[in-house]
Amino acid sequence: MSKKIISLTEEIAQPIVEDMNLELVDVEFVKEGKNHFLRVYVDKEGGVDIEDCERVSEKLSEELDHRDPIEQAYFLEVSSPGVERKLKKREDFERFEGSYIYVKTYEPIDGDKEFFGDLKEFVNDQLTLEIKVKTQTKQVTIPYEKVANAHLAVQF
Template sequence: MSKKVTDTVQEMAQPILDDLQLELVDIEFVKEGQNWFLRVFIDSENGVDIEECAKVSEALSEKLDEADPITQNYFLEVSSPGAERPLKKKADFEKSLGKNVYMKTYEPIDGLKVFEGKLAEFDGQTVTIEMTVKTRKKRVNIPYEKIANARLAVTF
């Protein structure tokens, strides 16, 4: 069985990002309408700017053209994950302690599948969120393996 496009692109992108001291946040290969998009999301401690995105795009595009691992025509997009960055890896949760997060679980926990609040604790196995339900503050422990998706949440 051939490797997934995203895995192949990750192997190609990682050395480029390491050289530029950037972090790979996520890779998507999706079809929207008639077009395919290869989206590479990058970040760093201080965020990323358009020049860094352009450097990664140019270097990765060159590698992709040489190896030609994708049979479809596609558009390559390299960008920051934005303010509501996804939390994909355990390290993302550790770096996000004290920040507001939005999370969905595969199954209900304390009767809920959607959680929004402050990421209070993470021990590698369990995420603890401080959230307000109606007018009461509540701490909810969510097993890491039960998280379907999570992201930072911007609150106003």
């Protein structure tokens, strides 16, 4: 049910977001305690502000109310993806080449499933990360289809 709601929300939100020259980054439908939350993350070059989120929320809320695709009561939240923005699409990896990221894989690569490093390139559906192991720097190549999840990371 959750996947169907997410897919339908993406379908409804995409044209709304594009008309506002924004990017639809992600959609989540989660239950927290007794409440359900429909979270829509949008972005643009230079970042979104509260007015961008407000405009998307108003238009999306109208369209969701009109179509009424979600049976249970829920809270709609529209926001920025934040500093640890998820990387889901191929275009995300291309756009954020040179950035410090976190990647978790479905299966081990070189004995590990979690990596923090600089995204050196994304070519032919392969991520090349430069990671530090103690005092050494090495490169790891990760096939896109083996990425379970990834996001920008804050380096301390």
